Amino acid sequence: MGAFLYGVFLQWKLDIRSKTLIITCYMVPLLFFAIMGGIFTSIMPEARDTLIQSMTVFGVTMGVFIGLPPSLVEIYGSDMKRVYKANGVPLSLGLVLTNFSAYIHLLIMSIILYIAAPLAFHAKLPENPALYFGSLAMFIAVSLSIADIIGLTVKDPAKTSMVSMIVFLPSILLSGIMFPIELLPEAFETAGKLFPASWGYRLMTAGTFQFENLLPLLIILILAVCVCVILLRRAAQD
């Protein structure tokens, strides 16, 4: 347990030293919040009702899909995994530590938004904070699991950001955080349901717990974890 906790703490420090994660987990989401929060609430005052949720979904999606895969490619697309193996460290450790650390960073960023939005833009706080944070915890976990697949599959760092964009952009545009999904063409509305951002946003904006919004996230999480296990086993045999 001591080794694991030291690993999490170390990964946390490495993420802070790495400018990439600071930019993707904090700077861009908070800058986006500062600008879009101002625009949304001035042209659509009702946006205040869901500002925390929409900005959080953007921030988490940004941090997860743009920030995490490069860290995983650094481990699993390089000789680093052989160093782990050669020195008696399980190959899954890199994945677990990176996820734990990213989870903590994203949770902190989400809490900053939760506190700052009412102060800066008179955003409405979620009616049920426990449900909100429970939904947020689930949404972050599911998003991380999808990003893990990208990080374990793509070996070329240059291609990572392109593949991440394929998931990131539709997640943002089709999830309902920018504009109501009812306004989208039906095909886009259906496509949006493939991404965890749509379900995460629904779960976090709902005033009461609705299992039908949680189920898709659970299914995505289970499938993604299974794929990650297969990819890790394959990496161990390389």
Added chain:
Amino acid sequence: MNEAIKISKLKKRYGAHVVLDGLDFCVRQGEIFALLGANGAGKTTSLECIEGLRKYDSGSITVNGRTGIQLQSASLPEHIKPLEAVRLFAKWNKMTPDKAMLDALGIDALAKKQYYQLSTGQKRRLHLALALTRNPDILFLDEPTAGLDVEGRLSLHEQIRQLKAAGKTIVLASHDMAEVENLCDRIAILSGGRIAFIGTVRQLNETVGKHYNITIQTERRSETYESDNIEETLLSLLMQYRETGEHITDIQINRGSLEQHFMKIAKGEA
């Protein structure tokens, strides 16, 4: 002397290509043993099979003791500091980093640097330190001095000698023949997936025979000749130069290098 490693009838193929074709050899405890081979001879594959990093098709490998592995091609997160890496790997293996070992390898002195700021030599020293965190009985070093300058190479050679003096068994793969001649107690030369030679450097020289290089420098040119009969060849060459009227300014004669012997064995000429 007890065996630290015993390899018996080891076979490995990639598709139709046979890389190891019934490899048999042993490494004695406390010795520095080198695996040599031309590219594709099966050197890295056999080393990785022994290290447990690669599966093999048949045969047996017995390793008596804890192992430490320094890979030729290795990397770490670019923002990690050397001591952090050592602590992480040591904690994971439930060991305490050996302060004396870290001092000897100069890891403490690198405390403030991040991995991407380290030179090739410093990275090699760090990876050697990581390999030593488990206090191994047997240490595998794959091309340990590749890419190092002369100073770094000599420093690492000294550290390897100290590890041997501390009772470690060291197995190294190298292309640097001078390194092998200076460091190793015994060598094995792989050719075509089999052991073409195993023994000491002296035994190798004796096996291949007395081979000489003669370099003759004149005012206009420098020529090198190879000979297995130094007296006959030298006399004949001196006569030739006398007949052509070229004025000899220098003559150098030396025994063939281990590299030449190795190439002969690898090509099946010896």
